[in-house]
Amino acid sequence: MLDDFLVRASLAGVGVALAAAPLGCFVVWRRMAYFGDATAHAAILGVAISLAFSTSVFAGALAVSLMMALTVSAISGRGLAVDTLLGVMAHSALAFGLVAVSFLQGVRLDLMVYLFGDILAVSQGDLAVIWGGVLLILALMFWRWSALLTATLNQDLAHASGINPRREQLILTVALAVVVAVAIKVVGVLLIAALLIIPAASARPVSRTPEGMAMMAAGIGAVSALLGLRLSYLYDTPAGPSIICVAAVAFAVTNVAQLVRGRA
Amino acid sequence: MTLVSVRDLTIRLGSHTALSGVDLEITPGEIVTVVGPNGSGKTTLLRAIIGAVRAQTGRVERAAGLSIGYVPQSLSIDPTLPLTVNRFLQLPRTRERNLCETALAQAGADGLGERQMSALSGGQFQRVLLARALLEKPQLLILDEPTTGLDQPGSAAFYQQIERVRQDIGCAVLMVSHELHVVMSASDRVICLNGHVCCHGTPDVVASAPEYRALFGTGTQGALALYRHDHDHHHHHHEAAE
Numbered sequence: 001m002l003d004d005f006l007v008r009a010s011l012a013g014v015g016v017a018l019a020a021a022p023l024g025c026f027v028v029w030r031r032m033a034y035f036g037d038a039t040a041h042a043a044i045l046g047v048a049i050s051l052a053f054s055t056s057v058f059a060g061a062l063a064v065s066l067m068m069a070l071t072v073s074a075i076s077g078r079g080l081a082v083d084t085l086l087g088v089m090a091h092s093a094l095a096f097g098l099v100a101v102s103f104l105q106g107v108r109l110d111l112m113v114y115l116f117g118d119i120l121a122v123s124q125g126d127l128a129v130i131w132g133g134v135l136l137i138l139a140l141m142f143w144r145w146s147a148l149l150t151a152t153l154n155q156d157l158a159h160a161s162g163i164n165p166r167r168e169q170l171i172l173t174v175a176l177a178v179v180v181a182v183a184i185k186v187v188g189v190l191l192i193a194a195l196l197i198i199p200a201a202s203a204r205p206v207s208r209t210p211e212g213m214a215m216m217a218a219g220i221g222a223v224s225a226l227l228g229l230r231l232s233y234l235y236d237t238p239a240g241p242s243i244i245c246v247a248a249v250a251f252a253v254t255n256v257a258q259l260v261r262g263r264a
Numbered sequence: 265m266t267l268v269s270v271r272d273l274t275i276r277l278g279s280h281t282a283l284s285g286v287d288l289e290i291t292p293g294e295i296v297t298v299v300g301p302n303g304s305g306k307t308t309l310l311r312a313i314i315g316a317v318r319a320q321t322g323r324v325e326r327a328a329g330l331s332i333g334y335v336p337q338s339l340s341i342d343p344t345l346p347l348t349v350n351r352f353l354q355l356p357r358t359r360e361r362n363l364c365e366t367a368l369a370q371a372g373a374d375g376l377g378e379r380q381m382s383a384l385s386g387g388q389f390q391r392v393l394l395a396r397a398l399l400e401k402p403q404l405l406i407l408d409e410p411t412t413g414l415d416q417p418g419s420a421a422f423y424q425q426i427e428r429v430r431q432d433i434g435c436a437v438l439m440v441s442h443e444l445h446v447v448m449s450a451s452d453r454v455i456c457l458n459g460h461v462c463c464h465g466t467p468d469v470v471a472s473a474p475e476y477r478a479l480f481g482t483g484t485q486g487a488l489a490l491y492r493h494d495h496d497h498h499h500h501h502h503e504a505a506e
Contacts, residue, residue: 029342029345031342146356146357149355149356153341153345153355154339156311156314156334156336157339157355159311159315160315160316160406161334161357163356201344204344204346207346208380209347209348210345210346210347212346213345213346
């Protein structure tokens, strides 16, 4: 079964969508969209470093993303002009990454693969790494869910309940770096933030509880992955962007439906 | 036995000294109100007691296993976060449904369980925050300006609710308020704070203390010291000031 590239692609897409859903909800609730961008864009620098030293792309991307995420996390705790700073870091990380890649012989042609993903080329080994990361993230989310939610609502409320909000922030940061590393192959660094945010934002109008929203986001993400792959196969469009397009349509549908219902 | 004992507490936030040399003890069942102008360190004191800020010098000692119910000054829930009242009550710990209903009833918020937090009025929202704090089975209930955004009848009703809660479950209450006239009648002790403890004691003692008058009396033309009209021995001061 795993011999079929479409099956492997589907499994990879669904896996990443499942992991991105609960994490994406926190990114939306805590207004960390730029944070996601900075972490994801930094990954291209990690890719360049891995290729230069012929090591695993996952490991390189994970290491650099993690460093970026921790840096951004530390900075945002200090009340600087976070929005501007994140914008600077997100885009300069991408620029440095692209420049670094250009120094490598023979990689330039593959650049699109890392920017927009190459889900149809997912190998069995990739699949194992992706699902390892996915299960790790889901386990983290499941374990820390209530504490994360309480810390997201209000830091003092968390303190009073014996939860350290800084620790929860760190857990989110690590999970975000892991999802970036496993999602590169699926949607590429430019669209990872989209995979985090769009399913969650699509789920918001049709959810009553945080858990409901995470489940719904997972459903929308998984369907987007499968449908996007199908469309990409039928119409010969790039797979990663096709997945995001389907998710974006889901966002439009649920949010417009809510507007209409609100007016009726 | 004391629930919380604060000894010589000094807290600097950046270059600003929020609190210096503050002493405070809270014993079971009493209602202690902290009053003071804006920036006087009231919220910082509460945050130190729940462990959200560290002391530079001095210490905060909590009784072993002390359960604290905390009602924050404000809670802004991002509109992207869907949250029913029942789900909010169960953060971070899962509670039985009937315990949630009891807590809502105790806080005067019966039947709101299935509502979205974003659909509550200001008064309902504060009562739900109170209900969540009650679910901790608190020995100490801490409230930070709990009536911010409520109108006068609304805050009066809320303070009465807190007195009822104290009678029901016998918890101590530590609250911060700027609504002196309403708060003081319900308090066993009042602490007047302005970076340090200016004066403290029963409401009557504090009300007649010169430090308190200096802080709230003259500077505001007496407008803030209009508490307890009918019992005030210094009525003519007010009239003179007005």
